[in-house]
Amino acid sequence: MTAVQAALLTLVLLPAAVGVLLALVRGAERVAAPAAVVTAGLTTALACVVAPARPSLVLPFMVGADFSLAVDALAALVVPAVAAVTFLVLVFAAGNIRESRGRFHGLMLIFAAAALATATAASIPALLFAWELMGATSYALIGFWWRDTDRVGAGLTAFVTTRTGDLGLYVAAGAALAGGAGMALADLPAATDPWRHVIAAGILVAALGKAAQLPFSFWLSGAMKGPSPVSALLHSAAMVAMGGYLLLRVEPLLAATGWAGPVAAWIGVVTAVLMGAVALAQRELKQLLAASTVAQMGFVVLAAGVGSVSGGAAHLVAHASTKALLFLAAGAWLTALGTGELAGLRGVGHRWRVVGVAATVGALALAGIAPLSLWATKDAVLAAALVASPWLYAAGLVAAALSAAYAAKVLWTIWRRGLREEAEEGGTGEVGVLERAPLVVLAAGAAVLGVLALPPISGTLAGALGGHGEAALTELLVSAGIALVVLLAMFRWRAPGPRWARQWLWLEHTAHAVVVRPALALARALARFDDRVIDRAALAAARAVAVAARAAAHVDDRVLDSGVEATAAAADAAGRSAARLDDAGVDGAVEGLAGRVRRLGEVARRPQTGAVHQYLLQAVAVLAVGVLAWSVYAVMG
Amino acid sequence: MLSLIVFLPLAVAAVLAAAPAIGPTVGRWIWVAVSAAELVLVGVVWAGYEDPGPSGLAFEERVPWIPGVNSSYHVGVDGLSLPLLAMTAVVFLACAVYALRDSDRPRVQAALFLFLQGVSLGLFVAADLILFFVFFDLSIVGMYFVIAGWGHGNAARSALKFFLYTFLGSLALLLGFIGLYVAAEPHTFDIPELVAAAPLEGSTFTGGLVLAAVLVGLAVKTPTVPFHTWLPPAHTDAPALGSAVLAGVLLKMGTYGFVRIAMPMLPDAWRAWAWVIVVIGIISVLYGAFVALAQTDLKRMIAYTSVNHMGYIVLALGAVGLLADDAAQARSVAVTGAMVQMVSHGLITAALFLLAGVMQDRSGTYDMGSYGGLAAPAPRYAALFAVGAFASLGLPGFSGFIAEFQIFAGSIALAPVTAVALLGILVTAALFLRALQRVFTGPVEGRSPGFADLRPRELWSVGPLLGLSLLIGVLPRFLLEVIEPAASALATLVRS
Amino acid sequence: MEASMRMLPALLLPEIIVFIGALAVLLGGSFLPRRRQWIARIVAALALLAATAAAVSAMFEPAQTAFSGTFAVDTATGMARIVTAVATLLVLGVASGEIAASPRESDTYALLLFAATGVMVLAGASDLLVLIAGFLLASIPLYGIVGLAGGRSGAEAALKTYLMGALSGILLMLGVTVLYALAGGPGYALLGETLPDAPGAAVGAGVLGVLAGLLFKAGGVPFHFWVPDASQGTGGTAATFLTTVPKVGALVAVYRLVDTVSTGEDTLLFVAAILATASMFLGNLAAFWQTDPRRLLGWSTVAQVGFLLVPVAAAGRSGLALPSLLFYLAAYAVTNVAAFAVTAALPRHQELAAYRGLVRARPGLALALLVALLGLVGTPPLAVFVGKLTTATAAWDGGYGWLALAVMLNSLLSLFYYLRWFAPVFARPHQGAMGFPQPGGAASWPAATAGVAAVASLALGLLAGPLWAALEGPLAM
């Protein structure tokens, strides 16, 4: 194992190991935050080391399914971003989180490790491994304040929803095994038909689930119930972003199928539009940002669909910086003021200037205002979309306009005069230096990362990643213009809040109505069925035997009965005693299969009347019948 | 060596049972010591194990028993049995440690569990059908006494049901064995010889009947839907240790029978009935998961997840018999996954049942509605339970993932329709998380206040089980290297 | 031919020893004070031991016939003699506790030995007339044994036993008459040669008549009626004896007859299969709701006869048939004695429920009972398991796969009522329930017998291999 390979492994294992230690070891409360920050710092450094070195590492895992990690051009771009955002978020968290720090920082590190592993995964097993781990950690982080049942419930929703998508990866794994090209992500396009299509579909579903694209988007709304640093990391660089990232990574596969690319593109752009509207409708900052994340991730998915990997990657990175910034700002205000309602955030920009300015940079970038980052990166994507279809392009522009609109809503709120002086109950009323510092760095990123999508870097990137070199100038101008116009218009005429979009398109309600409730009802029905039917099905069989036996006994009686009365009385008594047993449930231990055979037992005892002449009669009768049968058989042959 | 492993616990059990002079404390420690010694012995076997090649056995021993019917005391291990052997030793040691404080007739309890350990280990090393059956049946008898003697609730009734139901299974199995014996030429009960002879090759009808008998026998023990109804009451009323052993070890006897007997000896019939088996597997997976979802009793819920988890195994093994061209690797992967699932389920479910036992121990109920916010008074308990739950729902990093990934990769490659069963892992996730939410989170209420956290012996019995699951989940090679050759040999045998 | 014409009375040494032992017990017993009749018991035991030794040594000789081919001395006879002698010996163990120093003690021993002689003759008979004589010698003392114990109900038991026995004896003689006429003589060798050409219906009537007599002795359906009544009504010693020893001779005789008559024609095998099935099902089902342990065991022996008839259905078709029958007989004998001995050790506990908590008061006895009942269920590695396994295998091997299925099904059925018995044994005792006698005293003999028999049941299972080798020999004709 070479040094860089070791560095790659360490990049993943270091935060994971430290995270496990912090989470499990009691008494790590004090050192947790510094240890986490240091670890994240080291990780960032390692990321910067491995990014240019492009190592790859194949570990034997299962037959035909190696555990491979690799840093290719795409990962080289994204991995440092993930590491850096993690670092900054953890710095923020060091100031922001004040309880159960060991658990919090431990989980965050594991989460980050999973994200890094996802970013570097080069085979399906490795990907799935990291992918699911990321989902599980997100569950633990969203439900971090476990005393509130609804937060845990939100975590549950997040995990189960994303895992629904993850099933696609399992299918993809099976298909890859059958497809004959192996499980390395890079080899998947070589899989034979029809397996290639299955793989593409599986991965697409998995990615859409994690990226919270339609129709999975609702889980992200609930995920806001987690601590803000969690939201910051989850939305910007880790989980949601990884959904888009995966599609970028398998773009050759999508392209190879012919249909997966357009599907992804359309889902992306539709998500961008609809979720833009949802964002616009929100009244709570974090909810707005969450919807905005989905919408922005729609551009990344669109990019993967239309083959603009470089544009998508650039958008991803730039968005990471922007969105982390905004979430951290929101978190800072939330901690300080105890509220996330937009109505409660009026004029916060004035009270905490650093936060306010940084957030403004982020919001403007989000709005697509030139020359900030998202303006350029988005256009890189849209340029590719125009090549694919003008309709896609048009829809993309609508989405861009919507992002400008909701960004304007944020800006209008935070700079509007009229802040309530007192913080609400639960607010600390202050924003510490540890919380402010990362914002500045992130704001810088949000401002300048657009260069990734502008010449000359865009050309290099496109060369390395695939995609279209640059957007045409006119397109850049058009989008910048639209953003500006919308922004100003919003300032002028208050932002509309489409009511139909406020509840996230009722996606969660729908999911509950269509999936969850029927599933639970099915579960209960099956459980009842299990208790009442299956458990007794065997008994029913036994009962049938008993009935047959009784019928046989009846015939028997006719043939050889000496005292029909006696038998009838016996049968009656047997029936009554059996019924009594049944009613009272006396012999409880005897239920079950045997319980029904008891009738047979009664039938079998009937001939034993106690009267010896009846014994003789029965014996002779059976023998006579035997002789007769034998004779008939002998004569008939 | 293997004989020592099998008969050491049996002998000690006999001594313990026969000597009332042995005090309770001494009895418990003897139990722990013997279980530890067993683990060491199994470790020695593992260390000295070299793959014996297709249908070969390592550490083989053979002594004639009933030469009239060509049955012998024949034992040996291969890649299919060794992991289960090790898992069994681990689970029983965990039980011994867990029971260090039990005060209910500890000497007899120790004897009974050592007896069970002996027969379980014996079953996994048996290379003769009759010997296999002997241990199979004795495990039922032993478990009956565990449930009836140490259970709670309606233990007598559950034990009775368990005994009758599983005895039915064992008799069906015996019938199948006799069929194999009669069909083989020359007549024999020896497993390797039967595998080599492949009796009933080509005779679809008789082969189907014999397979059906064997399958019913194994399906009851496994258990698969619809033969599973003995399981929930047995678990609910069994003591924690009994449940751990029952779910951890005894259920594996059913699925182990598939790979040891049904598949290699009746490959023809297995192929012919593969679809049925796959369907039963799928139904077990989904049905078990959904019914578990609806449970309010924690132990019943875990019991039903066993139906679900064992369903994966049946599914994978059934898929191996399906027609698919040139998919040797997928078959091998599916078998490997099934084997790993056996080990994994043994470790994880044993841990979960032991943890559930803590609940019964502290407050006498498994009803999830009776708890709330349990993580506050018992954080270690909550953490361990959460780990167990995540392990059980197949989270990467734990053994369950290694198993389920391979099972699904292999099965889907062989029969895409098996992807339906993926729903099972989703439902399992949901139900475990719901259980965690109900019991451990939210405000502290119900019986939670004053709930004492895990004691060291509980920690040290459950912890290692989950630790091993984690180890397998992260570094599976040490296990897979043992299983894979045997799995691929089996896969080849089923479809050569 | 010359050899078969010879008398060779020495070949009947075990029978002669037991008979002389019976006479010695009878005559000597009449001079013994009441409390010193144990001397008679010792004499009886010595006679049985000597007979066992003689039988064992005879097993090493090649198979041959005595008295002009009317008595076969082969593996089957040898094994039947050993099982008969050993089982009777165990019955003496039970008797030592129950009837010690009773006025009829030595007479009972004499009758036991007479009956044992008859059972041995029955097992070896290869001539229909000898069969009748053996039947009488095995039956008549049995009426006495049953009637001697049990008071009121013992008399009823004796009456029922007697009437069933008399009727079946008549049917036996009728059957013999018909077969004699068809074959022109009563020798088995002659039967085997001529019967295949005789009218089928007549053969059927004859064979079924003979079977009727033997089924009475064995206690199989449809001549089983006396078994549960007698087991319940009479004393422990008699119950143990009548459910164990006569079956040995009767079943070997059935096998011999079926093997002889069924050459070239398999109706009889089918009849055996039917009888086996009927006995199994009826015995097991009727045992379900019994509350008296001894009556339950009585029904269980009816079922066991069914199991024992299973290999008969494979006579001549499977090499396993005879050895499995003989093994099962031995296994059954010790296991059944163990179960009855437990009831004899607790004579006052005449309800299953009264056994509740036995394991705490008398763990040894409980363990013996457990072994016995699990043995009767057919739990490995106990002896009956090997018997059930091999008989079912023989049946399947002989073409009766469904009979193997019936065996398994019935094992399951039987488990249920055995569980009804031993589940209370291991449960916590109720408050104020009838206690259990302390170990020691007269009841220690049956308890010890139960232990010995239980151990033997286990040992037979574990050591099935060596024993099996001794069982594989052809019938002498």
Add this chain to the structure above:
Amino acid sequence: MSLDAVLVVAAALFAVGLYGALSQQVVVMVMMGLELMVNGVLLAAAGFWWFMAPAPSGQVLLLVVLAAMTVEMAMGFAVATLLHRRRQTDMTDMAEDLSR
């Protein structure tokens, strides 16, 4: 006189005896029925012997049947006495305690 005729008469005796065995309550009467059945067997045996297989062993059969009848009857008297002594009855219907 032919075999058929002898056998039919024997069958009639047997059937009459069977009727008695089945219908009589008094033990001794039941025994009489059984004796009649033996009577039929005896006649049949004699007929078979003469018309089908006049070998010496057939006469032995007759002898054995006679002996069997005698000893069975002797036991019957003993059992009847026993019943009378222990239960003060001579009827089978008074001895039906053991059943089911």
Add this chain to the structure above:
Amino acid sequence: MVAAIVFWGLAVVAVAAGVAVFVVDSMARATYALAVSFIAVGALIILLQQSYLGVITILMMVMEMAVMAVYMVMFMGMNPALMPMDMTHGKKTAIGASTGVFVLLASGALLIPWPERRGVPPEDLTNALGLEIMGEKMLVMAVVGPVMVATIVAGVVLAAGRTRYDRLGDDLRRRPADDPQPGGIGR
């Protein structure tokens, strides 16, 4: 012809007497009827050329019936001559069963193609019987002997309520014996 008439005559007597056993209204008469039936059958056996066995049958049955009559007087505690009786149960079923059995047996007797006679009767039947008993069938008689012994023993122990210990005491030393009705040789 004469033989046939005699045969049918005896047959009718045998069966009719047999029926009479269960028709007459006292046990004593039943006993006599049974004896008659047996005598008729014995005569039939003589008719079938087995005079020795026929005579034995007649002698034994007459003896037995005498015993039976005595027995009833002694033990049954009723006046056999006067006691009218209808002590039957399940009469109809019994008639049905016995009729069925008769039909079965008779139709068997008539329909079965009985094989031809094999061999001829020996010259001196009784001598041949003796040789057979002492020869090939020795074992049969050797076993019948013990059967007799066993019958005596079993019969006595069942019939006798009192044992030697009741008579002579537990140590068998009581003299004279305690008998309800003293007597016997030398007393």
